Amino acid sequence: xxxxxxxxxxxxxxxxxxxxxxxxxxxxxxxxxxxxxxxxxxxxxxxxxxxxxxxxxxxxxxxxxxxxxxxxxxxxxxxxxxxxxxxxxxxxxxxxxxxxxxxxxxxxxxxxxxxxxxxxxxxxxxxxxxxxxxxxxxxxxxxxxxxxxxxxxxxxxxxxxxxxxxxxxxxxxxxxxxxxxxxxxxxxxxxxxxxxxxxxxxxxxxxxxxxxxxxxxxxxxxxxxxxxxxxxxxxxxxxxxxxxxxxxxxxxxxxxxxxxxxxxxxxxxxxxxxxxxxxxxxxxxxxxxxxxxxxxxxxxxxxxxxxxxxxxxxxxxxxxxxxxxxxxxxxxxxx
Numbered sequence: 001x002x003x004x005x006x007x008x009x010x011x012x013x014x015x016x017x018x019x020x021x022x023x024x025x026x027x028x029x030x031x032x033x034x035x036x037x038x039x040x041x042x043x044x045x046x047x048x049x050x051x052x053x054x055x056x057x058x059x060x061x062x063x064x065x066x067x068x069x070x071x072x073x074x075x076x077x078x079x080x081x082x083x084x085x086x087x088x089x090x091x092x093x094x095x096x097x098x099x100x101x102x103x104x105x106x107x108x109x110x111x112x113x114x115x116x117x118x119x120x121x122x123x124x125x126x127x128x129x130x131x132x133x134x135x136x137x138x139x140x141x142x143x144x145x146x147x148x149x150x151x152x153x154x155x156x157x158x159x160x161x162x163x164x165x166x167x168x169x170x171x172x173x174x175x176x177x178x179x180x181x182x183x184x185x186x187x188x189x190x191x192x193x194x195x196x197x198x199x200x201x202x203x204x205x206x207x208x209x210x211x212x213x214x215x216x217x218x219x220x221x222x223x224x225x226x227x228x229x230x231x232x233x234x235x236x237x238x239x240x241x242x243x244x245x246x247x248x249x250x251x252x253x254x255x256x257x258x259x260x261x262x263x264x265x266x267x268x269x270x271x272x273x274x275x276x277x278x279x280x281x282x283x284x285x286x287x288x289x290x291x292x293x294x295x296x297x298x299x300x301x302x303x304x305x306x307x308x309x310x311x312x313x314x315x316x317x318x319x320x321x322x323x324x325x326x327x328x329x330x331x332x333x334x335x
Contacts, residue, residue: 008111013042013148017085023071028084035086036062042148045105045240047233057301058096060279064306065093095303099253103244110189110211112151115179117169117195128156139225143232169195173208173215207231256328257296260320267333268294274316280307
């Protein structure tokens with residue numbers, strides 16, 4: 001498995017936003033599910049891994065992962081719509097993802113330079129930083145952000161223009177290619193060449209991208225948004241296959257619990273009923289009951305962080321000191 005050191009650490013993987021009409025609880029709950037799915041796509045990195053897994057147990061606990069929320073509006077734009085922004089607890093969400101056997105793509109991500117080429121007035125134009133506000137680049141930039149990737153345009157200053165004066169977009173991206181040579185000054189981890197052809201309101205894009213010794217090419221077409229998103233998605237999926245890994249330590253789901261101060265059958269039933277009612281618990285098995293201590297084996301639908309958060313919030317079980325060299329989690333039953 002590749003474990004490279006990339007040039008940039010993405011700091012906003014665990015947050016996202018979506019338009020929301022009101023601030024009532026029901027609408028916020030619906031929006032929370034949507035935003036969590038956006039964040040999961042960024043953190044897992046791979047659309048297929050996300051689509052092939054039943055996420056119901058994780059999504060059912062969406063509120064438990066929320067660390068901060070805010071309603072936002074662009075005060076400089078009279079036509080802006082209200083947005084709900086959520087920040088999720090990184091540790092808790094990672095643990096829940098790992099508990100489901102899913103991979104996590106860490107914050108260290110490749111920084112990507114894109115040479116975006118269009119035909120304007122019969123001439124080849126290469127986008128530079130002065131074109132950042134143009135819809136075509138904004139579309140590819142947004143698609144990259146939605147996948148937790150950092151992407152930037154070249155300066156296209158005199159140095160770039162001189163180096164690319166004889167460049168041909170159709171040439172394969174070998175190390176001697178003019179675009180590869182021009183990319184060296186930027187120190188990007190990954191170089192993308194995207195040649196855009198417009199035709200009657202739709203576009204087709206010929207993509208090439210190089211990361212180290214890896215070279216790939218693909219073609220997308222459709223509306224501007226569809227074609228750009230499809231290209232970025234395929235690049236992101238390929239990268240995630242290389243670098244997202246399952247955290248074997250964090251994927252633990254089975255735990256031994258010891259609940260103390262069990263004085264009678266009523267106490268025993270209270271603990272059993274309570275644990276079986278929790279969405280974060282998928283299975284409860286009794287091991288023994290002796291000396292006022294109920295020993296259990298539980299399987300968590302998510303990680304231990306969320307389980308402890310729910311238990312602390314509900315207040316029926318109180319965390320007790322753990323015995324030395326023991327892998328058992330100790331709790332006391334509240335009277």
